[in-house]
Amino acid sequence: MSSTARLMDGSALARRIVGQAAERAADLTRQTGRAPCLATVLVGEDPASVTYVRMKRARCEKAGIRSRHVELPAATTTAELVGTIAALSQDPDVHGILLQHPVGPHIDERAAFEAIAPEKDVDGVTFHSFAAMSFGLDGFASCTPGGILRLLDHYEVDLTGKHAVVVGRSAILGKPVGMLLLGRNATVTYCHSRTTDLASITREADVLIAAVGRPRFLHGEHIKPGAVVIDAGYNPGNVGDVDFESASARASLLTPVPGGVGPMTIAVLLTQTVDAAARQLGVA
Ligand SMILES: NC(=O)C1=CN([C@@H]2O[C@H](COP(=O)(O)OP(=O)(O)OC[C@H]3O[C@@H](n4cnc5c(N)ncnc54)[C@H](OP(=O)(O)O)[C@@H]3O)[C@@H](O)[C@H]2O)C=CC1
Numbered sequence: 001m002s003s004t005a006r007l008m009d010g011s012a013l014a015r016r017i018v019g020q021a022a023e024r025a026a027d028l029t030r031q032t033g034r035a036p037c038l039a040t041v042l043v044g045e046d047p048a049s050v051t052y053v054r055m056k057r058a059r060c061e062k063a064g065i066r067s068r069h070v071e072l073p074a075a076t077t078t079a080e081l082v083g084t085i086a087a088l089s090q091d092p093d094v095h096g097i098l099l100q101h102p103v104g105p106h107i108d109e110r111a112a113f114e115a116i117a118p119e120k121d122v123d124g125v126t127f128h129s130f131a132a133m134s135f136g137l138d139g140f141a142s143c144t145p146g147g148i149l150r151l152l153d154h155y156e157v158d159l160t161g162k163h164a165v166v167v168g169r170s171a172i173l174g175k176p177v178g179m180l181l182l183g184r185n186a187t188v189t190y191c192h193s194r195t196t197d198l199a200s201i202t203r204e205a206d207v208l209i210a211a212v213g214r215p216r217f218l219h220g221e222h223i224k225p226g227a228v229v230i231d232a233g234y235n236p237g238n239v240g241d242v243d244f245e246s247a248s249a250r251a252s253l254l255t256p257v258p259g260g261v262g263p264m265t266i267a268v269l270l271t272q273t274v275d276a277a278a279r280q281l282g283v284a
């Protein structure tokens with residue numbers, strides 16, 4: 001007889017976290033006469049990115065966070081984008097800045113991220129934020145990794161001494177989530193496109209994080225029975241990086257897609273925007 005994994009309900013947890021952020025945003029607005037404000041920057045018209053940004057702005061509005069949207073043409077140069085972001089970094093009416101990734105291949109995305117002032121880096125994408133997070137110091141977490149840790153905490157997954165395997169090493173997801181897990185005393189292994197015999201490694205994982213960007217890439221045979229499996233993937237058609245059916249028969253805890261990591265990402269973004277505003281408005 002095969003068992004079925006318990007689902008980790010990111011939608012429900014995110015709703016609670018967003019509710020708390022909304023209360024704090026309202027308090028802040030009452031106290032200072034100014035609402036927290038997130039600037040969203042979108043380069044080009046990639047349909048998925050357009051949707052994500054719209055979703056993030058809608059959640060902000062519902063939570064009493066203003067957003068200021070900047071749309072730039074796909075042909076924008078690195079210098080123009082850096083200039084736009086540097087101006088937002090200087091603008092006292094803007095408390096947080098989100099540059100939607102990816103920008104076009106002709107743009108130096110790293111240079112653009114680094115134009116975000118550290119105190120406004122609510123998406124946790126700068127060198128400063130990554131280093132602070134890696135050292136366990138104060139700073140803004142990369143949103144998806146931060147959301148994943150909150151989910152693990154909520155479901156009381158003890159990470160100390162556990163073998164955590166992260167499949168993926170991108171700057172906004174794989175690499176930072178591994179650093180957060182390391183900070184919680186997990187033994188961390190990173191896998192990537194050059195990893196040989198992936199399944200033999202993932203099958204050793206007590207906690208498996210899928211951040212690959214390939215639909216249903218990891219399945220039951222990649223999973224150790226009883227493992228905790230986090231599917232951070234979000235592919236076209238709302239499909240994760242984990243094959244839900246076969247994973248569910250092996251894992252003890254599993255995030256669904258949608259309704260798992262995605263909503264948590266936005267909850268962390270809103271929370272960090274309110275944190276940033278509170279500090280900049282002198283209330284925190
Ligand atoms: N829910 C959310 O809030 C978010 C979801 N996502 C989703 O997470 C997924 C990953 O996103 P992101 O990190 O930005 O993607 P990237 O494309 O930047 O990174 C993908 C990673 O997967 C690795 N990889 C690719 N193919 C293989 C393979 N065959 N075997 C092992 N590793 C492989 C790559 O390795 P290498 O480095 O060697 O190229 C790379 O490190 C996507 O589905 C994305 O949509 C992303 C951000 C937020």
Ligand SMILES: Nc1nc(=O)c2c([nH]1)NC[C@@H]1CN(c3ccc(C(=O)N[C@@H](CCC(=O)O)C(=O)O)cc3)C=[N+]21
Nearest residue numbers: 052099100101102123143234258259260262263265266
């Ligand atoms: N600088 C940057 N920061 C990001 O955080 C970032 C980014 N760039 N680029 C793209 C990815 C993608 N991403 C998602 C966020 C929420 C959901 C989400 O809420 N999904 C819902 C479903 C929403 C729906 O489709 O209705 C869910 O999974 O339940 C998905 C994907 C953030 N990203």
